[in-house]
Amino acid sequence: MKATLQTLFALGRGDKAADRVVPPTGFTARLTLFAAAAMAFLAVFALALSLAAGRLATSWGDELARASTVRISAPDGQMAAQTATALRLLQQTPGVASARALSEAEQQALLEPWFGPDLPVAQLPVPQLIEVLETPEGYDPDGLRLRLQAEVPGAVLDDHARWRKPLIAAASRLRLLGWASALMIAATVGAMVTLAANAALAANAQVIAVLRLVGATDAYIARAFVRRFTLRALSGAAAGTVLGIGAVLLMPPAGETAGFLTGLGFRGWHWVVPLLVPPLAAAVAFVATAVAARRVLGGLS
């Protein structure tokens, strides 16, 4: 722990001499940079997916939950009376902000996508729809259902919960998957840096032997490697994050009728999240290299 803290301080301070004791390596350095960049790019997408799924779940949970529908199927003669009764009853229900019977034109518009524009709605036994908007506190759907049953026999309350719940569940699962992907990516960065650090430590066995001979502590030797890999992961992940954010910005904007995919992106404070990717990658690389170095050095005589 103490050694890790020392390493952390030295990392911030920078130590040219310690950097120079390990010979520079071109090819593996570029590979580490590339892998960190690719992982950061993927991480940005995983995060965008998670955050978008989270927003979707929230909006379906909150906004759609405040709208429900009462459907009245009654013989022609009783339709108007039952609608009026239902409206009165709804307006008296605590938690209902407003209730409004849809006009014939509105109902026609709802059916248009399925039956075409020329459908004579008036001549069909189409049930009357009442749009119910809830207050944020909401109403008690079971109580309302009972009262409607008693007073308006042809009324059916549809509080959207039936079809909303699986969608919310799916969105939540999607969000979970996104976060799991982000975690996997972080773990992959750790694994990759561990492999690269092990290779570097093995390739520099002679350097390590010389340093030990002249009195270098393990912390000093580890620092040279840790600093190198941390900076590589940081700069690689920074490049990958910039590319990833750029790609997210290039997604078509989410319009009124936009589906789920075009909503993929960052909103408001969510923009901070992808900016955390490079420092997190650096932190993972720091820990991975420190652990690898400690294990390798501890095994030497």
Place this chain on the structure above:
Amino acid sequence: MGKAHFPGAARIAYAARLMHNRPSFSGDGTGVIELDNVAYSYGGGELLSELSLQLAPGSFHFLTGPSGAGKTTLLKLCYGALRPTAGVARLFGQDVRQMDRDDIAMSRRRIGVVHQDCQFLDHLSVAENVALPIAVSGQALPEQDDNLRELMAWVGLTERAGALPPELSGGERQRAALARAVIMSPEVVLADEPTGNVDWEMSQRLLRLLIELNRMGVTVLIATHDLQLIRAAKSQVQTRVLRIANRRLHAAGVDL
């Protein structure tokens, strides 16, 4: 290349610094390095056994014996690169068994080691390699540049300071290794076949450097199978010659 010698003023400054920097150690014995009834076995067979050695401060020892007798192993036991499989090894009064890797690293700053096949950081210049012990100890100070220059002059490598280690000849490598071993003003210098790869003239030069260090109070232990070198040293400095034979350490006979 002129004859290597330590410039007068520099020598006094160096000796003063040696004395000043010398930490006192509190061992119950009298040696800076002590091996007490030590044994060392590699895998199956025992290489060294019932071996006791005390390096008193300021003493000059030779360690001899046939190849493969365990000279290098004994030196490694003396600087904590190997731990005895039995018995007690003490560095500056501290039991090696109770020293962790950092303690060993710290003790290396008080023990200069010269190997037969001295290794360097091949991508750094000779001067940087010689100054490496200072760099890794985190004690780099501006005034040490003078110190480094004096040391490079002492071992006759001033003109080669900017060269890379692979460009050096065998003798130059040995002298660079010696300079690196002494830059921290160590109390002990352990040299493993320091003259193994160099001609007679160069081995005499290296020997003179080691004798000069010993006159400044540095404890010296040289492992060598070169009896001529030991004879040459005996005429200049009081030495004790130890011989490894049959896994044990003996005081060498008067025939040397």
